[in-house]
Amino acid sequence: QKEVEQDPGPLSVPEGAIVSLNCTYSNSAFQYFMWYRQYSRKGPELLMYTYSSGNKEDGRFTAQVDKSSKYISLFIRDSQPSDSATYLCAMSRAGNNRKLIWGLGTSLGVNP
Amino acid sequence: ETGVTQSPTHLIKTRGQQVTLRCSSQSGHNTVSWYQQALGQGPQFIFQYYREEENGRGNFPPRFSGLQFPNYSSELNVNALELDDSALYLCASSLFNRDTEAFFGQGTRLTVV
Numbered sequence: 001q002k003e004v005e006q007d008p009g010p011l012s013v014p015e016g017a018i019v020s021l022n023c024t025y026s027n028s029a030f031q032y033f034m035w036y037r038q039y040s041r042k043g044p045e046l047l048m049y050t051y052s053s054g055n056k057e058d059g060r061f062t063a064q065v066d067k068s069s070k071y072i073s074l075f076i077r078d079s080q081p082s083d084s085a086t087y088l089c090a091m092s093r094a095g096n097n098r099k100l101i102w103g104l105g106t107s108l109g110v111n112p
Numbered sequence: 113e114t115g116v117t118q119s120p121t122h123l124i125k126t127r128g129q130q131v132t133l134r135c136s137s138q139s140g141h142n143t144v145s146w147y148q149q150a151l152g153q154g155p156q157f158i159f160q161y162y163r164e165e166e167n168g169r170g171n172f173p174p175r176f177s178g179l180q181f182p183n184y185s186s187e188l189n190v191n192a193l194e195l196d197d198s199a200l201y202l203c204a205s206s207l208f209n210r211d212t213e214a215f216f217g218q219g220t221r222l223t224v225v
Contacts, residue, residue, distance in 0.1 A: 032212045
């Protein structure tokens with residue numbers, strides 16, 4: 001079993017839809033939870049960063065962490081064609097050497 | 113755009129050859145991490161450099177090696193290339209122990225034929 005599981009999709013939605021992306025994980029030591037966006041032929045770009053459980057909102061994006069269920073989510077409101085990209089979740093432990101453990105990424109297409 | 117630059121952007125090598133990839137970190141960042149991202153996969157941690165020394169390594173064989181220079185830039189070297197080494201190689205720079213706030217370069221696309 002992989003430490004981080006993420007459905008690769010692809011996911012296709014109409015413009016304006018609410019998008020829900022999620023990851024599950026098995027290692028209860030993870031404390032930091034990140035969502036990255038990666039456009040084709042580019043490096044990942046950090047979107048949201050959450051420590052421990054709870055919600056975090058930034059504009060149209062909301063990240064949720066439920067440590068009891070080992071489940072994290074990213075919601076995108078009023079989705080735009082420019083949101084079309086691959087969304088990767090990543091996690092790490094606290095303490096030294098916080099290497100990131102990544103999901104596969106979910107490919108999202110937002111259709112005008 | 114981040115301040116992390118990687119070179120070259122694309123590279124084609126023959127099986128058995130050696131390759132060196134380069135990364136310039138963002139100004140003020142002292143730590144560089146390297147990742148391998150195969151097509152359709154998430155990035156896999158190769159290793160991290162801090163103060164010119166390796167500070168953690170993922171599950172990669174010794175033919176993957178690296179360097180960090182006094183200006184914090186870094187190189188990734190891969191010897192005896194195999195077909196499965198074909199991937200996007202990503203460099204991420206950060207402050208030490210702040211991997212969660214790392215900035216990534218655009219990557220080097222390596223194709224081994």
